Amino acid sequence: MTSGNPGNQAVLVLENGERYLGTSFGAQGETLGEAVFCTAMTGYQETLTDPSYHRQIVVATAPQIGNTGWNKEDGESREGSDDSGKIWVRGYAVRNPTRRVSSWRASSSLEDELVEQGIVGIAGIDTRTVVRTLRDHGSMRAGIFSGDALAGPDELLSRVVGAPQMAGANLAGEVSTTDGYVVEPDGEPRFTVAAIDLGIKTNTPRMLAQRGIRVHVLPAGTTFDAITDLKPDGVFLSNGPGDPATADQVVDFTREVLGADIPLLGICFGNQILGRALGRNTFKMKFGHRGINIPVIEHATGAVSITAQNHGFALEGEAGEEFATDFGTARVSHICANDGVVEGVELVSGRAFSVQYHPEAAAGPHDAAYLFDKFTTLLQGARA
Ligand SMILES: NC(=O)CC[C@H](N)C(=O)O
Numbered sequence: 001m002t003s004g005n006p007g008n009q010a011v012l013v014l015e016n017g018e019r020y021l022g023t024s025f026g027a028q029g030e031t032l033g034e035a036v037f038c039t040a041m042t043g044y045q046e047t048l049t050d051p052s053y054h055r056q057i058v059v060a061t062a063p064q065i066g067n068t069g070w071n072k073e074d075g076e077s078r079e080g081s082d083d084s085g086k087i088w089v090r091g092y093a094v095r096n097p098t099r100r101v102s103s104w105r106a107s108s109s110l111e112d113e114l115v116e117q118g119i120v121g122i123a124g125i126d127t128r129t130v131v132r133t134l135r136d137h138g139s140m141r142a143g144i145f146s147g148d149a150l151a152g153p154d155e156l157l158s159r160v161v162g163a164p165q166m167a168g169a170n171l172a173g174e175v176s177t178t179d180g181y182v183v184e185p186d187g188e189p190r191f192t193v194a195a196i197d198l199g200i201k202t203n204t205p206r207m208l209a210q211r212g213i214r215v216h217v218l219p220a221g222t223t224f225d226a227i228t229d230l231k232p233d234g235v236f237l238s239n240g241p242g243d244p245a246t247a248d249q250v251v252d253f254t255r256e257v258l259g260a261d262i263p264l265l266g267i268c269f270g271n272q273i274l275g276r277a278l279g280r281n282t283f284k285m286k287f288g289h290r291g292i293n294i295p296v297i298e299h300a301t302g303a304v305s306i307t308a309q310n311h312g313f314a315l316e317g318e319a320g321e322e323f324a325t326d327f328g329t330a331r332v333s334h335i336c337a338n339d340g341v342v343e344g345v346e347l348v349s350g351r352a353f354s355v356q357y358h359p360e361a362a363a364g365p366h367d368a369a370y371l372f373d374k375f376t377t378l379l380q381g382a383r384a
Contacts, residue, residue, distance in 0.1 A: 010122040010146035012057075012093055013156045018133060025097055025121035026114025028147030032163040033057040033090030035142035036312060037131045039291035043363020044110065048092065048119075049075040049085035051175040051199035052268065052310050054241035055166065057091035057142050058290075059130050066098040069106025070113040076201040076362055078177075085202070087113070088175065088241075091144045092121035093130065120144050138286040139312060141165065166312060167284050171242030172198035172250070172269070176220035189214035191233040191379045196222055196250060198269050199240030203362035207369070208236065211376045221249060224256035233379045234263040237270030239358070244272035244282045244313050251276045258327040258352055263382045265375040266354030268311055274354040275315035275345045278325040285341065288312035289356075292364035295337035296344075296357055304337060307357035308364025314356065315342040322348070350378065 008024040014035060037059040038047055044065055047058060075085015092114065101109045114121055122144045134140070143160040145151070176197045183205035190212035195205060197217050205215040216230055220240075227235065235257045237250065247269070254277035257264055266274040272282050289309040296307050299320040317323075317332040319340065324330075327347060334344030334355060346353035353375075359368035 008146060009150065010144060011150065011156065012122050012125055012130065012142060012144050013160050014130075014133065014142045015140040015160050016133070016137060017157060019153065020122070020125040020130060022122045022125035024146035025094060025123035026092065026111055027118045027120050028149070029120050030143060030145050030149035030159065031057065031091040031120040032141070032143045032160060034139055034166040034312075035059060035130070035134060036139045036288060036290055037061055037134050038310070039293070040363060041292075043292060045070060045074040045085070046076045046363040048087045048089050049077040050201055050239075050310060051077055051088045052239045052241050053089045054171050054175050054199065055090055055169065057093060057144060058089045059093040059127055059134070060095070061127060061131055063095040063127070064098055065094040065096070066101065066110035068103035069101035070108045070110050071103070071105040072107050073105065074362075076203060078202055087117045087119050089119065092119060093125060093127060093144065094121065094123050095125065095127045097123045120146065122146070134287050139166070139288060167243055168246060169242045170246035172220040172240045172247065175199040175241060177217055178219055180216065180218045183209045183215040183217065185209040185212045185214060187212065191376070192216065192230060193234045193236050193379075194218055194222075194227040194230055194232040195236040196220065196238060196253070198238045198247070198250065200238035201358075201360055201362055203360040204236075204238060204267065207360050207372050211372055213376070213379075222253070224253055232262065233382065234265065234375065237264070237266035237273050237354070239268035239270065239310075243284070244269060244276060247273055247276070255326070258347075261351060263375070263378045264352035265371070267358060267360070268356055271344065271354035271356045272313060272315055274352060275342070278327070278330045278345060279323070280315050280317060280345070282313050282315055285312055285314050289336065289341070294357065296334050297337050298334050299332065305367035306365045307368055308361050309357045311356055315345065317342040317345070327352075
């Protein structure tokens with residue numbers, strides 16, 4: 001298994017007019033999205049299949065990508081060709097794709113999978129310079145063009161600036177399950193949780209099920225009345241793509257959950273939703289947090305977790321800040337050690353909590369896995 005077509009030209013065009021000439025990687029054609037960078041050294045399969053990356057062109061800071069090929073186990077999206085997960089990124093920009101796959105788990109190469117799923121990518125560009133641009137000027141719209149889509153510079157730039165912005169994008173409905181499904185624990189279920197799929201990663205229901213939870217994964221747009229029929233012990237709000245400021249329906253839903261005193265856990269988009277339900281606003285970050293070694297401080301204890309993250313928006317707030325809500329006092333529970341951005345909120349009662357990072361750690365460190373245990377303890381306590 002080798003990466004093919006190294007001779008074919010491709011160009012990455014940024015909204016600010018910068019152009020990076022490289023070779024086509026994966027499918028050929030045109031793709032448009034928001035260019036963001038991810039600093040993970042491993043876990044590209046999980047990154048590419050994370051539905052939160054919908055409409056984004058990911059630039060990998062790790063220079064060598066593709067070493068372990070593509071396998072049937074690590075996909076984070078349920079759909080896709082065979083079981084290895086649908087690729088949700090809009091495009092992929094890398095420095096140096098590996099020429100030979102080296103893993104006993106690989107069923108194909110990364111490039112073959114990109115071709116198979118029609119994902120346009122680019123290789124051989126100076127990704128360090130692209131990342132510096134995105135860091136200095138912020139995430140911005142971009143396009144990758146190759147094959148028949150290659151055209152004059154002005155034409156390509158006008159294609160890029162004609163694409164929609166990420167701010168204001170309402171995307172959860174585009175990635176969510178339409179029918180819903182159930183993930184069962186191995187033994188007898190101890191609890192039932194209604195999980196709202198705003199772009200859920202496969203490992204999240206898996207980690208809940210490992211704790212004896214029957215997980216009903218439900219479409220975005222599910223109403224509070226619809227979940228009460230399930231008599232859930234708790235509600236989970238998933239990660240997902242797009243601008244949380246557009247997610248009014250699920251914010252209203254969450255306020256009903258909080259009003260009914262049902263235990264609630266949120267991850268990433270789910271953290272932004274809980275924050276909004278508690279009366280906070282979100283904002284678009286300059287270039288976001290995307291990687292698997294981002295340090296987060298728990299305000300109450302000072303404990304630091306190294307976390308997996310992928311977000312471009314955040315909640316407004318300060319470390320440890322307490323604020324009044326319609327559901328009792330809430331507080332900012334976690335912040336990012338790098339830049340002070342809010343990384344978690346909770347009701348002081350303990351009934352609802354959420355984090356901006358990814359305890360399911362796919363890929364990533366397991367420092368935050370205890371949060372699923374904390375949720376299970378909350379479900380148990382709510383029954384007593
Ligand atoms: N991974 C996520 O859930 C991302 C949430 C949101 N789309 C953001 O970019 O901030």
